[in-house]
Amino acid sequence: MDTDPSPGPTNDRANFGQYRAEAHGMSVAGTTFGGQVLSWIADGRERLFRGPADRHAEGTAVRGGIPVIFPQFAMRGSGGRHGFARRVSWRRVAEDVPGRLTFMLEDDASTRQAWPHPFRLQLEALLSPRALSVALNVCNTGTAPFDFAAALHTYLRTDDVTRARLSGLEGHHFHDSTRGEDALDPGPTLTLDSREIDRIYADVEAPLHYEDGQQRLAITMTGFRDVVLWNPGPEKAAGLPDLATGDHRRFICIEAARILSPVELPPGESWRGEQVFSLRADG
Numbered sequence: 569m570d571t572d573p574s575p576g577p578t579n580d581r582a583n584f585g586q587y588r589a590e591a592h593g594m595s596v597a598g599t600t601f602g603g604q605v606l607s608w609i610a611d612g613r614e615r616l617f618r619g620p621a622d623r624h625a626e627g628t629a630v631r632g633g634i635p636v637i638f639p640q641f642a643m644r645g646s647g648g649r650h651g652f653a654r655r656v657s658w659r660r661v662a663e664d665v666p667g668r669l670t671f672m673l674e675d676d677a678s679t680r681q682a683w684p685h686p687f688r689l690q691l692e693a694l695l696s697p698r699a700l701s702v703a704l705n706v707c708n709t710g711t712a713p714f715d716f717a718a719a720l721h722t723y724l725r726t727d728d729v730t731r732a733r734l735s736g737l738e739g740h741h742f743h744d745s746t747r748g749e750d751a752l753d754p755g756p757t758l759t760l761d762s763r764e765i766d767r768i769y770a771d772v773e774a775p776l777h778y779e780d781g782q783q784r785l786a787i788t789m790t791g792f793r794d795v796v797l798w799n800p801g802p803e804k805a806a807g808l809p810d811l812a813t814g815d816h817r818r819f820i821c822i823e824a825a826r827i828l829s830p831v832e833l834p835p836g837e838s839w840r841g842e843q844v845f846s847l848r849a850d851g
């Protein structure tokens with residue numbers, strides 16, 4: 569069932585609409601501000617982290633859920649950090665498909681100030697049996713080609729990040745953004761701890777397997793090639809005003825991204841990148 573804006577707790581100051589869709593015993597919710605998914609509830613459990621609502625500053629992306637990063641990643645470009653898409657109002661596209669939420673953003677005077685290209689973005693979150701897929705569609709609606717980077721900056725919720733394990737990245741090269749160095753993941757399974765981690769893994773094709781003692785997820789992606797792992801650790805988290813004390817232990821970002829080889833999109837063409845989270849048997 570696709571529902572109208574819920575009056576749920578949100579940042580009233582920003583006055584943006586929240587929408588929720590339900591199917592297969594799960595729900596997904598998101599907001600037109602940034603076209604951001606905010607919640608995925610499966611088996612009665614919230615799977616996405618969200619920072620405290622009273623710490624969210626107006627005009628910024630919610631710290632949590634799945635912010636859309638476009639058209640640049642971090643400060644790899646001449647625009648604002650992680651691009652403008654997460655900081656502007658999108659609109660909702662009415663849906664007939666049960667369990668699907670769709671948000672759309674098209675260029676306007678303000679986006680053209682930040683990035684001078686005509687485009688259309690569509691973010692689709694779709695519930696299927698025991699899975700959530702989130703897809704970003706980018707269409708070049710102009711007459712000249714453009715390049716972009718993009719990511720779905722997913723904040724997976726966990727009760728304790730020190731119990732989180734991730735496999736599927738072993739043997740991959742990564743860029744360690746904390747050191748500015750490239751390295752090779754020796755494997756076999758990445759044990760996360762509560763220290764800072766900030767890595768861009770290149771050319772990831774195999775599914776990732778995540779578990780933290782409470783949930784087990786398989787994570788796949790298409791269109792995207794890179795995987796970003798990010799947790800600020802205690803020192804950097806203390807400097808983030810939209811996190812509460814200890815929140816860095818309550819999430820790990822596993823992002824599907826195109827960073828190291830940006831997408832080149834000819835006029836009139838579209839690109840689609842998708843990240844899918846599937847509940848594993850005992851997840």
Ligand SMILES: O=P(O)(O)OC[C@H]1O[C@@H](O)[C@H](O)[C@@H](O)[C@@H]1O
Nearest residue numbers: 642649650721745766767796798
């Ligand atoms: O605080 P922001 O702008 O949402 O960024 C959060 C993090 O996002 C991650 O994707 C980056 O790899 C990190 O370097 C960054 O700190």
